[in-house]
Amino acid sequence: MDRAEKKELVSFLHQTFQDATCVVVTHQTGLTVAEVSDLRGKMREQGARYKVAKNRLARLALDGTKFEGLKPLLEGPTALAWSDDPVAAAKVAVEFADKNKKLTIVGGALGEKTFDATGVEALAKTPSLDESRAKLAGLMQTPAQRVAMTLQAPAGQLARVFNAYAEKGNAA
Template sequence: MVRCRKLETDVDRIEKREFVAELSAVFAETSMVVVTRNAGMTVAEVTDLRRKMRAAGASFKVAKNRLALLALDGTRFDGLAPLLKGPTAMSWSKDPVAVAKAAVDFAKTNDKFVLIGGALGTQLLDVAGVKALAELPSLDSLRAKLLGLLNAPATKVAGVLQAPAGQLARVFAAYADASKSEAA
């Protein structure tokens, strides 16, 4: 019996170390982390939240605060430590607007899901900061607008450059028609 408990304890420790290492790697790669409180959410609600986060390109994880604190230690997000009290969860994404938008949108529809704060790199954000970030256009829409701005002038320049050539071709055609009618 004692041997079985020791084996379970060793497995638990290994799993916890792997979890902390995995979460630390996530914090090294991501640009935005949102901390939330999710007390009383049903399994169906959490599943729905995860689906919406995934659709936005973000991830959602409920973690024991002690393990999350170990994972945060030494990363640029270690300022989030004071927020990790009680039943908390974290969401993250490389696109800061996507994770903020997904969290804020879900919080509007579910009163059990409460925003606590977040961090954009080393910059800590309160709830108002996360909500303000959620109001910004996403990275993909900003890229599309930028490409639209870049393409629009190029199209206009091409049109302007082609217009004189077209006018010149019409003048030459008219001159050629006039020459033919004079020669005839």
């Protein structure tokens, strides 16, 4: 990689860190090309990205961003995952690391808040933005359904009472 390519990569990563909401730092030791491709595909499906980057270049890219606290985590065979969704990158990385021991979660950050591996795992367990929206929509619909059922119940009961009187009158 020549100097111009390095400069372009640092610029790309810097802009990425400016725009991202969540960044996860991982160590990958012994992952095959197929495994990395699989991980990248899963990241893309969830709106996240995954990139192997030289630590020195990643540290330069972190300068002036809200993720500067990640610099001490950039040691060894590092790869970075990021997303605009606050939990997407963490969720995919943790799920993949659970199934494949060659990937290790080192830490991460949500905005300016930096986490260790345990914090990233806890973040991954929280519902995603879309899941939260779906739950909220469900909660908002539930009261309306209950009101409709409550209003319909007395009418149904009255109809059954009238029907019972009608059947009693016909029997007599």
